[in-house]
Amino acid sequence: MQFSLRPGVARQLALAAGVLSATSFLSSCTKGGGDYAKTKSGIEYKIFKKDGTGYSPREVVGGADAAYKDRVGKVMSAHIEYRTAGDSVMMKSRERQFGVPVRIPLEALTAKQMGAEPEAFALLQPGDSGVFRFNADTLYMRNAHQLAPANLKKKGNYIILTVKAVALQDREAAMAEAMADQQKMMAEQQRQMRTYAATQDKEDDATLQEYVKKNNLTNFKKTPSGVYIIVTQPGTGGNAKPGQMVTVQYRGTLLDGKEFDASAKHPGQPFSFAVGRGQVIPGWDDALQQLNKGSKATILIPSSLAYGKQGSPPAIPANSPLRFDIELTNVADAPAPSASMAPAPAGR
The missing domain is CATH 3.10.50.40 (Chitinase A; domain 3)
Incomplete structure (x- = not known):
C-alpha cells in the first residue's frame, strides 16, 4: 500500500474511523x-x-x-x-x-x-x-x-x-440526510481551514525557509500555495497537466529526516495517479504540475497541504511540513472513457 498520499486516508483502512462522544x-x-x-x-x-x-x-x-x-x-x-x-x-x-x-x-x-x-x-x-x-x-x-x-x-x-x-x-432517507450533512460538513471544513491556515501557514513557511537555508537548498521555486520546489534534474517536454496520468518514484520524510514511506518499499507497484483530481495530498497536486517527464526534485510541503492538524498517526505528527524527493518517471494522457461511460449523443 502506498503511504497515505491520498486524502481522507487511512486511507490506510477501507473505512474511515471516529471517536466516541464519551x-x-x-x-x-x-x-x-x-x-x-x-x-x-x-x-x-x-x-x-x-x-x-x-x-x-x-x-x-x-x-x-x-x-x-x-x-x-x-x-x-x-x-x-x-x-x-x-x-x-x-x-x-x-x-x-x-x-x-x-x-x-x-x-x-x-x-x-x-x-x-x-x-x-x-x-x-x-x-x-x-x-x-x-x-x-x-x-x-x-x-x-x-x-x-x-x-x-x-x-x-x-x-x-x-x-x-x-x-x-432506509437507504432513501439516509441518502437525503447524507446530502444535507455533506453541505454542512463542507461549510464547516472551509471555515476551519481558513482559521487554521491563517496562523499555521505562517509558522510552516518560517520553518521551511529555515530548512532551505540550513540545508543549502538553492534555486528553489515557491508556488503561490506555499510549496517549495527544488529541481535537481531537469526533464523533457511540457509540465504535467491536470487530468494527465503521472508515475512517480518518491521518498517521504519529516524535516528531521525520519522516513515515513518510499516507493522503494513497494516494488512492483508503481505509484500512478491523475494530476489535479484530488487523488493525492494537495501539495503533490500543486508540485507535480510544475514538473515534466524525467525530472527529479525535492519538494517541501506545508502541513496545510499535507495532513494538517490531524497528521497521519503514528508516522506523521500533527502540523508537520514534509519533504519528498521525487522522480517523475512518466506523464501520459488519461485513458479515454469506455463506451459504457461515454456521454450520450446530443438529442438523447
Whole structure:
C-alpha cells in the first residue's frame, strides 16, 4: 500500500474511523466490562446497550446476531474510532466529519467479510456501543493486501475499533440526510481551514525557509500555495497537466529526516495517479504540475497541504511540513472513457 498520499486516508483502512462522544465510555469498555467474547472468525468483542445514563453488557449468543437479516439493506449511522494496541488514535470520524456520523450500508455478509469490519457492524443494533479487537496483520491484509506497519504493532499486533451505533435508516432517507450533512460538513471544513491556515501557514513557511537555508537548498521555486520546489534534474517536454496520468518514484520524510514511506518499499507497484483530481495530498497536486517527464526534485510541503492538524498517526505528527524527493518517471494522457461511460449523443 502506498503511504497515505491520498486524502481522507487511512486511507490506510477501507473505512474511515471516529471517536466516541464519551471518553468515559471508551475507557470503561476497553479496560473493564469483563473479558472479550469472540466470533467464530476470531474477532474479539464487547457489546453494550444504553441503560439509563450508562451502559450495560449485551450478550450476543454464539457471536452472531440472528436479527441482522432484518437490518440488511438499511444504513446504519455511527461514530467510530480506530486505536493501536498502544492506545494511539489512528482515525476519528467525529473530527474528520465535523461531528456528523458515518453511514454504513448493511449488506448480507460474504465469506470474505468474516473477520473484518462488516461482521463487527452486523453485531450492533441501534443505540449499541461496541469494542472490537482485530489482529492488525489480518485486518491490513484484508483491506490493504499487506501486513500492518511495524511501528503500529510496537505495543501489540492488534487494532481496536470502537463503534457507537446511532440510528438505522432506509437507504432513501439516509441518502437525503447524507446530502444535507455533506453541505454542512463542507461549510464547516472551509471555515476551519481558513482559521487554521491563517496562523499555521505562517509558522510552516518560517520553518521551511529555515530548512532551505540550513540545508543549502538553492534555486528553489515557491508556488503561490506555499510549496517549495527544488529541481535537481531537469526533464523533457511540457509540465504535467491536470487530468494527465503521472508515475512517480518518491521518498517521504519529516524535516528531521525520519522516513515515513518510499516507493522503494513497494516494488512492483508503481505509484500512478491523475494530476489535479484530488487523488493525492494537495501539495503533490500543486508540485507535480510544475514538473515534466524525467525530472527529479525535492519538494517541501506545508502541513496545510499535507495532513494538517490531524497528521497521519503514528508516522506523521500533527502540523508537520514534509519533504519528498521525487522522480517523475512518466506523464501520459488519461485513458479515454469506455463506451459504457461515454456521454450520450446530443438529442438523447
